[in-house]
Every structure is written in structure tokens, then in C-alpha cells.
Amino acid sequence: MSTERIVVIGGGLAAATAVAELRNNGFAGSITLLTAEQHLPYERPPLSKAVLLGDKEPESAIVHDRAWYDEHQVDVRLGARVESINRDAHQVLTGAESFTYDRLLIATGARVRTFALADDSGAPVSYLRTIDDAVELRSHFRPGLRLGVVGGGWIGLEVASAARNSGAEVTVIEMADLPLLGVLGPEVAAVFADLHREHGVTLLTGAEISAITADGEEVRVTLADGEHTFDRLMVGVGVQPDTDLAQAAGLEIDNGIRTDDHLRTSDPLIFAAGDVANADHPVLGRPLRVEHWDTAIQHGKVAAANLAGGDVAASALPYFFTDQYDFGMEYVGNTANGYDRVILRGDVAGRNFTAWWLQGSEVVAGMHANDWDAIDDVRRIVGSTVDPDRLADEKVALSDV
Incomplete structure (x- = not known):
């Protein structure tokens, strides 16, 4: 031993x-x-x-x-x-x-990043990071619940999806012009915005909260366009x-x-x-x-x-996935250093497509939406140098790019 x-x-x-x-x-x-x-x-x-x-x-x-x-x-x-x-x-x-x-x-x-305006208000506020958080938040879901979600990132949107599935009335409050804008850029972020609107979520974008107050069992959130009233707030700001x-x-x-x-x-x-x-x-x-x-x-x-004394480098490219309503996606890569072109292939309106973020001729990130057979090509192509015009040409199979 x-x-x-x-x-x-x-x-x-x-x-x-x-x-x-x-x-x-x-x-x-x-x-x-x-x-x-x-x-x-x-x-x-x-x-x-x-x-x-x-x-x-x-x-x-x-x-x-x-x-x-x-x-x-x-x-x-x-x-x-x-x-x-x-x-x-x-x-x-x-x-x-x-x-x-x-x-x-x-x-x-x-x-979790806390949000002082919410925490100091005395209003009912939930976060989602731990098992106990999930159990607590789930216990409030019911038809007709008025849920305000502060933050339109991955957690905020997944919470919105789950809450709508339970029959709750959901409003997402996001400072940027679109949810996930900083991660996906406007071309793909718009797909998520449309998805949630079609499922009955109210999206308040470009919205800055100036006050949160508790009024009995209700929560009042003040934005530039006035007050919005909820039964509960969920904060997902990273x-x-x-x-x-x-x-x-x-x-x-x-x-x-x-x-x-x-x-x-x-x-x-x-x-x-x-x-x-x-x-x-x-x-x-x-x-x-x-x-x-x-x-x-x-x-x-x-x-x-x-x-254990080995010599192994952490070389795997970043990967993540999400499931919201009937929409699923997998994403490989990272755009933190920027990109100058986005290529979309497939049926974007029908939400069955691939997306590619390029910096020059290098593919820095790629994703598929509801195109589960594409993930192997996404993993293979991300990180490589390609001919952008061939990648954009849907007559050229991904396997040939």
C-alpha cells in the first residue's frame, strides 16, 4: 500500500x-x-x-x-x-x-454573484447553485406564479424554461439588448430571444433595475419604463x-x-x-x-x-450544452478573444442549424442546434483553419470542410 x-x-x-x-x-x-x-x-x-x-x-x-x-x-x-x-x-x-x-x-x-438590491429588499429571492437551491426554487413553481428572472444568461434562461413548463408567468430582465449577447453575439442570441418569446416569456432587454421593494407578499421591481410586480425573484447574474x-x-x-x-x-x-x-x-x-x-x-x-505523478496537459477545448423547451444545443470553443465573422448553416428559423465563429480563417467556436449528428464535425473543425467560403457553402458537406 x-x-x-x-x-x-x-x-x-x-x-x-x-x-x-x-x-x-x-x-x-x-x-x-x-x-x-x-x-x-x-x-x-x-x-x-x-x-x-x-x-x-x-x-x-x-x-x-x-x-x-x-x-x-x-x-x-x-x-x-x-x-x-x-x-x-x-x-x-x-x-x-x-x-x-x-x-x-x-x-x-x-x-453565485449576489445582487444587493434584491438581497437588501426583504423580498422573496432565490438563487440557483446548489442542490438545496434547486429544491427550494422548484418548491415555488406552480401555474400562475409570477416569476421575475434577473439575468438572461444560461441559468436564467434554463430557469425560465423550467418555470414556464410548470405554468408560471415568467419575465426575464436583462441589461443587454439580447439574452446571451455577450456569449453568442447578436446572430445566435436572437434565436434564443425568439425561442423564449414564442413560449410566452416576457423579455425586458436593455433594462436596468433602479429599485426592488417588498410589498406584502409581492416584489416590485423598478425599471426605466415603470414598476413590474412579481410573486418571486430568481437572480442569475453569474x-x-x-x-x-x-x-x-x-x-x-x-x-x-x-x-x-x-x-x-x-x-x-x-x-x-x-x-x-x-x-x-x-x-x-x-x-x-x-x-x-x-x-x-x-x-x-x-x-x-x-x-499521481503523471505528465498530462489540459488541452480539451471548452464544451457546453443547454436544453430549453424542445431546443437543444452543444457548443465547442471560446470567443473571448473576439471573432470577425459568424457563419450560419441550415434552417435557422426552424432551429436546426450549425453556427461558426471565425477570426480570419480560424474557427474559434462552433455549435449545433438540434442537429445532433453534427457534434463530431463541430469538435473536429473548431480550432482549425478553413476556407470560410467553403464553410459557408451548404453544398459542401461539413465532413468535407
Whole structure:
């Protein structure tokens, strides 16, 4: 039996994947997983999709049950909030115990951005980040509920979709001119706007909230065009990386915990993975922090390999997906460095198409909408250099691009 000790801080998918990969790849040392929540590690996409829709129970989001951890000799501590990391002593300290490590993985994820106007109003406000958040929000869904959603990002729109499915009256309040405008650009963001309007959602775009007040059991939201009244608010204005522990420990912080392309932090014995890691990307040639399900999985695998002494780079391109009403999409790549052309192929009006974001002749991102056979071509083409005119020519099959 190896005497090496690995400690993992976090209760999300990156942490769960890392410990599973360690055991699957034959690591025989001790593994301790510390999570502040009272739930076993779980993944988050079901919370805004199947769980919020009521199609699955919250427990379906849990990655491995307790028996799996016991069988694989992973010491999981629930409700174990880590207070500090002592890098000199190689120890992680909770309120009651200390855990010595030879190598440490920080997978603390991200926390929701709060909205002071809502929180200070005394009005009924929900957020969506944890299993408990999903259960709480779902409990309010009913026909006729007047739900105001602050923020037209992925979480806000998925909540809107689930709430409409339950018969609620939904209004989305978004500061930009379109929901998802910053992520997808106007060409594709307009598709999502039309989708939600067709399903009865009121979209208030270009809207800035000046006041939120509680009036009995109602919520009054003041915009430039006047007051809007709801029974409940759901705030989805993004998340921020949970770097407090790492920063207090003196690790390099820059939009998350900075790591190299092997997910190694400024301390060679400490790695970071998932939402919290701002990692050098060997394909894109720049640091990248991604808050999506697939990156948590890929980071978990890479971190496990390197925690065990391997030499693996985190080179997977960012990937995410969404399901809203009868609309599904998968997206690969990243447009944070900009793009100068968008190519749409297929039936955009019928919402069965592919979209491609180009910078010069390089495809920096691609997605399909309800065209599930296209994902292999999307993965293959993104990151490559193409002839834009051939890509735009629908007579040329994607397989020939």
C-alpha cells in the first residue's frame, strides 16, 4: 500500500472525477475528500434542467453513492469546511481536524454573484447553485406564479424554461439588448430571444433595475419604463471563482487560481481544477477559466493523472450544452478573444442549424442546434483553419470542410 496522501477540497464534479480517476488508474495511497456541503459530490447541470423540471430527484445529480466511496477507500468528509491551508506543514485545516497531504487538489468551484438590491429588499429571492437551491426554487413553481428572472444568461434562461413548463408567468430582465449577447453575439442570441418569446416569456432587454421593494407578499421591481410586480425573484447574474482559501495560502490568483497547463498552481504540490482554475491552455495559447460541466470532467482527469505523478496537459477545448423547451444545443470553443465573422448553416428559423465563429480563417467556436449528428464535425473543425467560403457553402458537406 502506498503511503502517499492526496487531499481534495471540493464537492463538485471536478473533485468527484479526480478521486474516481485516481483509483481507476491504480493510485493506492490515501485519498481524503473534504466538502463543506452536507451532500456527497454532485454535478450541477441537472439542477437547472431535469431537477428543476421535476423530471428527476435531486439525488440523481450525485456522482457516486456512499458505497462507492467506501468500496474505493475514499475518506469523504461532509460538512467539512476548510478554514486554511498550511503550505509549510502540508496540512489542510478544518474547524476540528487537520489533514496532511503530499499533494493537494483545490476544486472549490464558484459561488453565485449576489445582487444587493434584491438581497437588501426583504423580498422573496432565490438563487440557483446548489442542490438545496434547486429544491427550494422548484418548491415555488406552480401555474400562475409570477416569476421575475434577473439575468438572461444560461441559468436564467434554463430557469425560465423550467418555470414556464410548470405554468408560471415568467419575465426575464436583462441589461443587454439580447439574452446571451455577450456569449453568442447578436446572430445566435436572437434565436434564443425568439425561442423564449414564442413560449410566452416576457423579455425586458436593455433594462436596468433602479429599485426592488417588498410589498406584502409581492416584489416590485423598478425599471426605466415603470414598476413590474412579481410573486418571486430568481437572480442569475453569474458566479465568481471561490479563491478565498487559495489566496489566503499565498497562491497566485488572477480570475481564479492561476495554473499551468498541467493544472499545477504556483506551489508545485498543489493543483486546481474546475470552475476555480484559470489554466494555461496549450491549444488556445492563453489562460482560460471555464464554468462548464465538461471542463470539470476533463480537469478532474488531468488533475488525477498529475497528482499521481503523471505528465498530462489540459488541452480539451471548452464544451457546453443547454436544453430549453424542445431546443437543444452543444457548443465547442471560446470567443473571448473576439471573432470577425459568424457563419450560419441550415434552417435557422426552424432551429436546426450549425453556427461558426471565425477570426480570419480560424474557427474559434462552433455549435449545433438540434442537429445532433453534427457534434463530431463541430469538435473536429473548431480550432482549425478553413476556407470560410467553403464553410459557408451548404453544398459542401461539413465532413468535407
